[in-house]
Amino acid sequence: MGLQFAVLASGSTGNSMVVAAGDKKVMVDVGLSAKKIDSLLQEQGLTGRDLDAIYVTHEHSDHIKGLGAFSRKYNLPIYANEKTWEQIDKHVGNIPECNRLIMETDTMIDLGDLQIESYGISHDAAEPVGYCFYHHHHKLALATDLGYMSSKVKDKLSDADAIVLETNHDVDLLRMGHYPWNIKRRILGDLGHLSNEAAAEGLCDVLSARTKVVYMAHLSRDHNMLDLARLTLNNIAQERGIDLQKKGIRLMDTFHDRATKWEILDKA
Template sequence: MGLRFTVLSSGSTGNATLVANGEVTLMIDAGFSARRIDELLQERGVTGNDINGILITHEHSDHIKGLGAVARKYNLPIYANEKTWSAMEKSIGKISEENRCLLGTGETRDFGSMRVESFAISHDAAEPVAYSFYDGKDKLSVCTDLGYASDKVKMAIADSDVLVLEANHDIEMLRMGRYPWNIKRRILGDLGHLSNEATGDLMSELMNGRMKRTYLAHLSREHNMPDLARMSVRSAMEDRGCFYKDSEFKLCDTYYDRPTPWDRVADL
């Protein structure tokens, strides 16, 4: 069947993504109330009973808000590294020992026929990670909440068929926005979030003819807009000499208030 996925919702108000292959369904993060997660799942024809586990990227509330409640309601295992477990324990409440699963940074684990690889990213959390998913020749990477893309991050997401990648803010909108300077400095720093321009620069390095689509994720509602993000990323790519035809590669939207359609990684 191969990999398919839906970004249930993405942004500063909450984040969750589903990845499935017909045998296994995994959720990345649970940054909404349990009720809202159920609603988002229902919109994509899924229930919590269909999920086999939850992978956590880091402990910020927009990634774990409903984690404890959803895990208890559906008796789901939670996978995170040791430092993330320590950082989020008080926020998520009691989790049964059998559902407290360690997945170390840099570790690769098989979930049936789906292989998951964790890799370190740069963000102001205890030990933040992103994930790549493999099924046969399919590769999907989900990578948000990073202040910059290190060489190790670039290696981890290279050769992805489809990429879910942060394009958090427009730099000038952020600088002119209402946030206090200390928060702006955090967002702009190496432990913050990727700007549209930084995402475009990164994409220009990753384009090798294999990647079919990139979904621009974790857009700021205050300091970005979908049309602007797509335009700025494409412009930055072209400034670096990276041109493409829409028939060969697409920049796709994610949404803060609704899921993306199910998308298959491999072309049918």
Template sequence: MIGTGIQFTVLSSGSTGNATIVRNKDAALLIDAGLSAKRIDELMKERDFTGDQLEGILITHEHSDHIRGLGAVARKYNLPIYANEKTWLAMEKAVGKITPEQKQVMQTGDFLSFGSLRIESFGISHDAAEPVGYFFRDGEQKLSLATDLGYVSDKVMQSITDSDVLVLEANHDIEMLRMGRYPWNTKRRILSDIGHLSNDTAGEVLSELLSKKLKRTYLAHLSRDHNMMELAKMTVRDAMESRGCFYKEHEFKLCDTYYDRPTPWDAIGEA
């Protein structure tokens, strides 16, 4: 039996595949399906969860590390897929055959409700057709997911403000990326306003967001080639402190995500 409020687990995060489950007492949703259906089932099983408990799948954008297993999972569990129209146009061939009822258009800025769980999408900046992030509400509780974004606009800041828990991209260390093996065109894309958020920028964002309400931030979508979790945490802390934003671990925590295993269930109402 699920308690009151929002719970979530990041099943996998990174360029090899992304998937997250968000649930409350009324519904459970999969956000992105960027791994094989078999692997998603394995990761769900590690968290004592099965696909037949899902109400649907929300998609952030059409890149393969977010939709690789989408069609197979949707067909296996007969799930509706929610995405905006431009994302549907960009990913429809990759999804494969689904029923008309499974194709649900949720335009950017729209909201869905499943009982007490309310979901709203917001536009982000990334090199995709019409990428989005999501935030989830249950009463006063708020969880926000914002990854795959080149920069954080005023609209994004507005959307993720007042979160209790935030899943935020910290993709790369700038110097590691600049010195890395990627061709310059790829590096330039990652560093651009339609690329990915650096550790430094994640710290800048958190220095503006930190309040008594924000309890935890999960650093997500880390590059395996150009980042490390401890480096990301250190850089984020330094960036926050350089802007006069100091915090105590018992008041606010930076949390890990993983590419190869799920995070523990996080109940937002708990300390």
């Protein structure tokens, strides 16, 4: 079976994703309790014992809440860049040295038939990254928790069969929302989160004949709605002369409290 993935949870209350190819399975972020992650994995027919490693995007609590406990429970190695390790050390508790692994930004690791590549993104963390996953001729790109889509990020998302892309907020809903202005300014800034509009514009720049599915991720529960994110992506694509439906590109939901079904990118 080819490259496959499931988004276990996505949003400010916790983020985690599992990626599989061949006999290798990895997790990206553990932003919920180890108990909750166990439950979500069980729904996918997995346990922590089936995983080979955990890859960390950055140190914010909605990405590492259960990291230490989950790693210890299943003796799983954790990969993060050095600056991220400096920040998560005080939050994850005692991790054996053999499981404290450095993966610097803009490097690639071969894990059997699965290749994992990290790349830098813009967010208010020590050294945040996105990831691309490769298996034979297929590619999955993950880009969440970024203030804007730089040309480098667009390059990493190009020619992906599947993209997990942040559609965090609607700008108008955020501006009218109840958050203090300093929080709004952070979210709207270059080190904040990607709006529906910015995600749509960036997506139009990276779509290719290979792109089959886009998962709308890390939605704000206060300042966005799945239907609104979907509408914005479709409308802006139409304005750019791109009919996502006619191109066979599916827009898929993610959830803060439940997992998506397995998405399988066939080898054919």
